[in-house]
Amino acid sequence: MTPSDREQQVLDRIERARRRRAEVKEERITLAHGAGGKATRTLVDALFLEAFRNPRLEPLGDAAELEIGCSRLALTTDSFVVTPLFFPGGDIGHLAVNGTVNDLAVSGARPLYLTAGFILEEGLPVADLVRITESMRAAADAAGITIVTGDTKVVQRGKGDGCYVNTAGIGVVEHAWRLGMDGVRPGDAVIVSGPIGDHGVTIMLARGDLGIEAENLVSDTAPLHDVVDALLLATPGVRIMRDATRGGVATVLNEIARAANVAVVVDEDAVPVRQEVRGAAELLGIDPLYVACEGRFVAVVDAAEADRAIDVLRDHPLGAHAAVIGRVAADPAGLVLLKTGFGGTRICDVLVGDPLPRIC
Amino acid sequence: MTPSDREQQVLDRIERARRRRAEVKEERITLAHGAGGKATRTLVDALFLEAFRNPRLEPLGDAAELEIGCSRLALTTDSFVVTPLFFPGGDIGHLAVNGTVNDLAVSGARPLYLTAGFILEEGLPVADLVRITESMRAAADAAGITIVTGDTKVVQRGKGDGCYVNTAGIGVVEHAWRLGMDGVRPGDAVIVSGPIGDHGVTIMLARGDLGIEAENLVSDTAPLHDVVDALLLATPGVRIMRDATRGGVATVLNEIARAANVAVVVDEDAVPVRQEVRGAAELLGIDPLYVACEGRFVAVVDAAEADRAIDVLRDHPLGAHAAVIGRVAADPAGLVLLKTGFGGTRICDVLVGDPLPRIC
Numbered sequence: 001m002t003p004s005d006r007e008q009q010v011l012d013r014i015e016r017a018r019r020r021r022a023e024v025k026e027e028r029i030t031l032a033h034g035a036g037g038k039a040t041r042t043l044v045d046a047l048f049l050e051a052f053r054n055p056r057l058e059p060l061g062d063a064a065e066l067e068i069g070c071s072r073l074a075l076t077t078d079s080f081v082v083t084p085l086f087f088p089g090g091d092i093g094h095l096a097v098n099g100t101v102n103d104l105a106v107s108g109a110r111p112l113y114l115t116a117g118f119i120l121e122e123g124l125p126v127a128d129l130v131r132i133t134e135s136m137r138a139a140a141d142a143a144g145i146t147i148v149t150g151d152t153k154v155v156q157r158g159k160g161d162g163c164y165v166n167t168a169g170i171g172v173v174e175h176a177w178r179l180g181m182d183g184v185r186p187g188d189a190v191i192v193s194g195p196i197g198d199h200g201v202t203i204m205l206a207r208g209d210l211g212i213e214a215e216n217l218v219s220d221t222a223p224l225h226d227v228v229d230a231l232l233l234a235t236p237g238v239r240i241m242r243d244a245t246r247g248g249v250a251t252v253l254n255e256i257a258r259a260a261n262v263a264v265v266v267d268e269d270a271v272p273v274r275q276e277v278r279g280a281a282e283l284l285g286i287d288p289l290y291v292a293c294e295g296r297f298v299a300v301v302d303a304a305e306a307d308r309a310i311d312v313l314r315d316h317p318l319g320a321h322a323a324v325i326g327r328v329a330a331d332p333a334g335l336v337l338l339k340t341g342f343g344g345t346r347i348c349d350v351l352v353g354d355p356l357p358r359i360c
Numbered sequence: 361m362t363p364s365d366r367e368q369q370v371l372d373r374i375e376r377a378r379r380r381r382a383e384v385k386e387e388r389i390t391l392a393h394g395a396g397g398k399a400t401r402t403l404v405d406a407l408f409l410e411a412f413r414n415p416r417l418e419p420l421g422d423a424a425e426l427e428i429g430c431s432r433l434a435l436t437t438d439s440f441v442v443t444p445l446f447f448p449g450g451d452i453g454h455l456a457v458n459g460t461v462n463d464l465a466v467s468g469a470r471p472l473y474l475t476a477g478f479i480l481e482e483g484l485p486v487a488d489l490v491r492i493t494e495s496m497r498a499a500a501d502a503a504g505i506t507i508v509t510g511d512t513k514v515v516q517r518g519k520g521d522g523c524y525v526n527t528a529g530i531g532v533v534e535h536a537w538r539l540g541m542d543g544v545r546p547g548d549a550v551i552v553s554g555p556i557g558d559h560g561v562t563i564m565l566a567r568g569d570l571g572i573e574a575e576n577l578v579s580d581t582a583p584l585h586d587v588v589d590a591l592l593l594a595t596p597g598v599r600i601m602r603d604a605t606r607g608g609v610a611t612v613l614n615e616i617a618r619a620a621n622v623a624v625v626v627d628e629d630a631v632p633v634r635q636e637v638r639g640a641a642e643l644l645g646i647d648p649l650y651v652a653c654e655g656r657f658v659a660v661v662d663a664a665e666a667d668r669a670i671d672v673l674r675d676h677p678l679g680a681h682a683a684v685i686g687r688v689a690a691d692p693a694g695l696v697l698l699k700t701g702f703g704g705t706r707i708c709d710v711l712v713g714d715p716l717p718r719i720c
Contacts, residue, residue, distance in 0.1 A: 029484040034514025047486075048510055051493035052476075052500070056508040064508035066473055068532060071429030077475035077528055081513045113426055115437035116412075117526045119479070124389040126407075133411035140412070148416040148424035150408055151526075153441045154394025155718065159521040164513075166477045168437055168528030172428060358515065 010347065011332050022046040035354030036246030059181075062103040062242060065173065074109035076100055077168040083358045085128060085162050087206040089198075089218025092165055093135030095294055095360055098223050099245065100169040101143040105225040106241040106297050108179045108232065109171030111143055116150040116167055121160030132163060143223035145169065175232050183239040184260035188328040189306035191299045193227065193319045194220065196249050197277040197291030200359050210283055214276040222295030227318040234312040237305025243297045245360055247350065249325075250289035252298045253336045254350045264336045266326035266348065289338075290351055292359045300328060370707065371692050382406040395714030396606030396652075419541075422463040422602060425533065434469035436460055437528040443718045445488060445522050447566040449558075449578025452525055453495030455654060455720055458583050459605065460529040461503040465585040466601040466657050468539045468592065469531030471503055476510040476527055481520030492523060503583035505529065535592050543599040544620035548688040549666035551659045553587065553679045554580070556609050557637040557651030560719050570643055574636040582655030587676040594672040597665030603657045605720055607710065609685075610649035612658045613696045614710045624696045626686035626708065649698075650711055652719045660688060 022045035032039035049057065056064045063076035080096045090098075097114065104111045116136065120129065140147055198220040205214055224243060232238055240260075242252040249271070253264045266289075273281075273288045281288045295318060301309045306324055313319030326339075336348040382405035392399035409417065416424045423436035440456045450458075457474065464471045476496065480489065500507050558580040565574055584603060592598060600620075602612040609631070613624045626649075633641075633648045641648045655678060661669045666684055673679030686699075696708040 024486050027486055029480045029482060029486060029489065029514055031482055031514050031516065033480065034512055040512060043512060044510075047490060047493055048476075048512075051490075051497045052507040052510075054506050054508070056473075056506060057510075064473070066508065066530075068433065068472065068530070069429050069431030071431060073428065073530075075473060075475060075530065076509055077477045077526070078511045079477040079479050079513045079526060081479060081515050112428065113416075113424070113435060115435060115528045116408075117437045117439040117477075117528075119439050119441060119524055120389045120393065122389060122391055126384050126387055126389060129389065130407060130411075133407055137411045146414050146416060147412040148414070148426065149436055150404075150412075150417075151438045152394055152400060152403060152408075153439045153524075153718075154389055154391050155441050155521060155524075156391065158518065161515060161519040164479055164515075164524070166437070166439060166511075166526035166528075168475045168477075168526075170426075170428070170433075170435065170530065358513075 031354045031357045032352065035351065036251055037351035061107060063107040063109065072173040074104050074107045074171045074173055076103040077166065078103065079164060079166040080360055081164050081358050082203065082360050083161060084206055085132065087219055088202055090221040091132060091135050092163060093132040094139045094221045096165040096167045097136050097139035097143060098221050098294060099360060100167040101145055102224045102243040104169050104171035105228040106243050108175045109173045111145040111169055111171045111225055113170045114140060114145050114147045114167055116147050116165065118152045119160060119164040120152065120154045121162050122154055122157045124162050129163065139223065143225055179238065179240050181240055181256065181259040184256060184262055184300050184328055186262060186328050186330040187303050188239060188300050189303045189324050190264060190326040190328065191301055191309060191322060192249060192272065192296060192325050193313055194296050194321045195272040195274045196244065196293050196296055197273060197281060197288040199294040200291035200356050201277045201280045203359050204284065204356060205280065210280060212280065214280065217274065217276045220293055220295035222318055224295060224297055224318065227313065227316040230312050230316055231299065231309060235305040235308050237302030237309065239300040241297050241299045244293045246292050248290040248292055249298055250336065250348050251350050256300060257336050258334050261333045263329040263332050264326060265329050266336065266338050268338050268340050270323055270325045272321045272323050284355065286355045289348065291356065294360065391714045391717045392712065395711065395717065396611055397711035399712065421467060423467040423469065432533040434464050434467045434531045434533055436463040437526065438463065439524060439526040440720055441524050441718050442563065442720050443521060444566055447579060448562055450581040451492060451495050452523060453492040454499045454581045456525040456527045457496050457499035457503060458581050458654060459720060460527040461505055462584045462603040464529050464531035465588040466603050468535045469533045471505040471529055471531045471585055473530045474500060474505050474507045474527055476507050476525065478512045479520060479524040480512065480514045481522050482514055482517045484522050489523065499583065503585055539598065539600050541600055541616065541619040544616065544622055544660050544688055546622060546688050546690040547663050548599060548660050549663045549684050550624060550686040550688065551661055551669060551682060552609060552632065552656060552685050553673055554656050554681045555632040555634045556604065556653050556656055557633060557641060557648040559654040560651035560716050561637045561640045563719050564644065564716060565640065570640060574640065577634065577636045580653055580655035582678055584655065584657055584678065587673065587678040590672055590676055591659065591669060595665040595668050597662030597669065599660040601657050601659045604653045606652050608650040608652055609658055610696065610708050611710050616660060617696050618694050621693045623689040623692050624686060625689050626696065626698050628698050629701050630683055630685045632681045632683050644715065646715045649708065651716065654720065
């Protein structure tokens with residue numbers, strides 16, 4: 001694909017911006033710093049990576065890979081601040097378990113043990129906390145992971161928002177081959193495991209912000225370890241997987257494009273999106289590609305293995321609507337291009353602001 | 361020690377209360393549920409243990425012990441909500457690293473890897489976050505632990521309190537013998553590694569609540585892995601160790617008395633307390649035994665090894681003022697008795713309320 005002069009200017013500008021040393025220009029933290037997009041990336045690069053720099057942190061994957069004794073382990077953490085705490089299809093407890101389970105699963109690890117840290121706001125109904133812990137137990141049972149240690153803190157009324165939950169998870173990396181960005185090749189197929197954006201739109205509707213209802217729409221929160229395992233066992237062609245949470249599929253694809261130094265070319269019409277999600281996203285003025293999922297993942301797969309991968313995924317309830325949505329190309333390296341239904345092509349960059357705060 | 365009739369009635373009442381099935385009677389979460397005392401214990405027993413029950417969680421130690429592959433690992437987590445974020449001798453970043461390092465250390469594990477989850481409030485000065493991350497790096501370097509993965513969430517202004525930090529840590533259990541409550545025997549010596557209550561009083565003074573200043577008083581926040589290691593290498597007589605954070609030494613001693621089904625008899629005059637701490641605690645109307653430390657631990661040691669243990673501790677900067685503060689007795693099982701300077705004896709129970717909220 002040879003860009004026009006005008007396109008080339010845009011590409012050059014993006015490239016220059018990306019090469020700049022990361023620097024947080026704001027004096028104060030904004031919601032965008034937690035959105036998973038450009039501001040989050042800058043914060044991570046300029047602050048956290050700068051302060052903590054070490055080879056295990058540097059890949060910034062969904063989980064860190066560690067060798068301890070004779071085992072290869074994966075370690076990951078996530079905090080959950082979703083509002084409302086309860087929503088169709090799940091609650092903060094489900095998310096807190098599944099989110100960490102999924103970060104382990106897409107790293108090729110079998111989830112083993114989980115920690116649970118609660119920050120409770122004074123005044124939280126104890127009945128709500130009971131519901132949340134019961135959800136966590138059910139989600140942990142479903143994922144075959146054991147909650148082995150925890151912590152509880154309480155902050156004064158007005159210094160929290162009901163309940164925040166942090167989980168950290170350990171898994172054992174059992175798949176002998178190595179998943180990694182360095183395996184991604186031009187020509188590879190890009191797959192999503194199901195319809196995108198269900199979780200994010202469900203949360204927005206649950207808040208009542210849109211003034212509409214969608215009876216059949218529920219969060220897609222689910223543990224991905226089993227469907228991922230089926231895929232990894234069926235084909236050695238999987239290069240890398242990422243679960244598409246904050247920032248949605250578009251953000252994951254941009255991370256892949258940058259980290260593997262390739263282009264990702266997406267066929268917009270091939271992306272599975274439920275009608276309700278498409279409609280609500282239009283009202284929100286946001287592309288469903290940027291809306292969070294909590295039970296979907298993106299996989300880059302050897303093109304020769306793509307059909308087999310799709311077959312295996314579609315045999316699993318959590319992959320019933322899996323689809324090839326695009327392919328990896330050599331140029332323009334580092335960018336995601338979207339081929340629209342009308343025959344056009346546009347750059348699909350990461351978002352600058354936070355259109356959907358506190359979605360997870 | 362034979363109790364009088366009146367004392368026996370008190371003991372019986374306490375025993376009956378303890379045997380009751382744990383039940384959270386409050387309809388809403390209160391600050392006391394986060395204080396580390398009675399309410400926290402009830403919440404943990406009635407909710408978390410009930411929901412998540414499994415053999416690895418059940419001991420409710422500072423860290424869970426796991427066998428993975430050929431390794432014995434310890435896993436622990438803590439959330440930190442201290443206010444103010446910065447205080448004499450440290451900040452929330454130091455606490456977040458040292459707190460988790462210490463939970464691993466007193467479990468007999470060598471700290472290896474750490475996760476870091478941040479919940480930031482919109483409006484937090486970026487410069488504050490930079491200071492916090494730099495503290496975490498310095499503390500991690502000092503403890504020889506590596507921060508390998510993390511997460512950042514942002515909540516709206518008014519839905520947080522600047523910055524909350526969660527850390528989870530993995531360590532490897534290298535000491536061949538087993539530490540555990542079942543090793544605690546009547547006759548054993550009870551040791552604290554240094555003056556108690558410095559951290560809690562420093563935080564209260566930093567808030568300005570008391571309207572007094574103590575120039576030389578700073579938090580005792582410190583990584584205990586090295587002094588603990590020296591102790592474990594010097595003597596096989598160590599039964600169990602606990603770091604004395606929320607709820608202070610009194611709460612740790614009560615946990616030991618209950619879990620090992622023994623009495624702990626403390627000689628009040630033998631407990632090392634700085635003059636400034638004693639004075640401030642008096643103003644607060646709280647016994648220094650209940651005030652949090654962040655760099656001190658309690659050890660139960662075979663009485664025949666107590667002198668050796670004290671010598672080794674005093675050779676280390678973090679144990680310079682270590683002291684034997686009491687001994688383990690058979691009766692009254694489950695209770696901590698305090699022998700006062702005036703020749704009296706009183707029961708030293710865990711606290712019901714939260715006199716010092718958000719101390720860590």
